Amino acid sequence: MTQPNVTLTRTDSEDLARGACVLGVGGGGLPALGLELLYEDLTVGRTLNLIQVADIADDAMTCCAWGMGSIAPKDAAERERQLTDLGVPPDRTARHMARAIRELEAVTGRNVDVLIPFEPGGRVMPSVLSAASELGIAMSDGDYSGRAVPELNQIIPSIAGHSPCPAVAADQYGNVSCLLNSVSNPMAERIGKHLAMAAFGSVAMAGFLLTGREARELIVAGTVSRAISVGRAIREARKSSHDPVVAAARAVDGEIVFSGQLCRRDWTDDNGYMYGTMFLRDGAGKEMSIWFKNENHIANLDGTTIATSPDLISVVDGDTGEPYTNAHPEMKDGRHLAVIVSSAPERLTKADALKFHSPRWYGHDIEYAPFEFKKVSQ
Structure with missing residues (x-):
């Protein structure tokens, strides 16, 4: 039973x-x-x-x-x-x-x-x-x-x-x-x-x-419990006037890799998938682009790839920590966003899984390399 x-x-x-x-x-x-x-x-x-x-x-x-x-x-x-x-x-x-x-x-x-x-x-x-x-x-x-x-x-x-x-x-x-x-x-x-x-x-x-x-x-x-913990961390950080973006990064054991304004998004709806790229820029002129197929899969910083699937590339509001989907109505030019990278589930990094999860599966000539964490957000 x-x-x-x-x-x-x-x-x-x-x-x-x-x-x-x-x-x-x-x-x-x-x-x-x-x-x-x-x-x-x-x-x-x-x-x-x-x-x-x-x-x-x-x-x-x-x-x-x-x-x-x-x-x-x-x-x-x-x-x-x-x-x-x-x-x-x-x-x-x-x-x-x-x-x-x-x-x-x-x-x-x-x-x-x-x-x-x-x-x-x-x-x-x-x-x-x-x-x-x-x-x-x-x-x-x-x-x-x-x-x-x-x-x-x-x-x-x-x-x-x-x-x-x-x-x-x-x-x-x-x-x-x-x-x-x-x-x-x-x-x-x-x-x-x-x-x-x-x-x-x-x-x-x-x-x-x-x-x-x-x-x-x-x-x-444990992913449902993990999701609840992540959501709770963001909520409690806001309530206690702590930085909710930092709280989100800590909750997923990840790292904030970028914070800046959304400049534009180019996307298309093709064969049942939303394909596109979003472009962000910070106050120092650094630029990040994120390629997505429904989900985020490749993050480039000033033209250099820093993170790819199956690692997680999450985009949240840069002020409230509230997460955004790529179809969220608030994903508008000028929005302050932060990008958090966290590690893939171990099972997805095995060779049989990487066949379907690495950038090459999506047609990009990029090898998957696990993200190198500096834990600057912690």
Whole structure:
């Protein structure tokens, strides 16, 4: 029997969304959207339960849940016009992740005992917790990547050879699709992204059904607790008039590598991903550029690469420490930002994982080298 260990409060939920956004390294969705679900759960009396990875029973049935799609901003008016032309009813739901899991249970005849987050992220990790709450089960205190990533084939079960199939996708309009089999995980990623594009941005997905024994070997343990700690550190620093950026860097055991103004962002929405580069400049004229594919992957300082995936490159508000995604509406020219680099989960630095996480995977002729910390922020 798999029993939860921890029940989260409203404040825990807020810390979780904030901290998971830091670990989301520019991707993972807007925290406000994930928090809205958790507030609703708490209001109607549901519990937000976590289970430690070590306590997941061998015979428990686990399911991975995630959001699939581009984080790029959309033209809402044009989307609504097309939805009307397609005959889509006006009703919407933000609770389509739970539906994806229920439909996967119906397709497979298996009952899910524990949800495993695909990745950290300000929207996605709270959304998985909310789905677990709605289903009356627990979410693991750990996820399958330890940082947000843009592709399904980059998470640890995929690297270890597991297929996500059967997998179910559900969107906010009520459409549900089941992928019974895929010839490869990159192909499953492609199919999922096209479902997301058909849904004008994103779908919720459920898949990677594994026993507790199998899942425990693949989860990056403690990432939910870590996210809560990071979010709490930022909140408490602000409350006590300490520097929240320094607090964030300390909480992730990272380093502040740049602080300056956002000069511009060049981006495009292409095949279900948000690609682009942001450019920052400080008062001394130093410049930083960060290349992203949904998430931040390469940081250059005055033209020299100083950090790359799988290390974490997080962008936060330079005054409040609040983390930003690359699609955040406040990411505007002139915004004071700080960049924090922290170490990748050890599993992602192994050779089989680096094949999918190094800059070369993204088409850049750069070798991954672990970031050299000076701990100047501490």
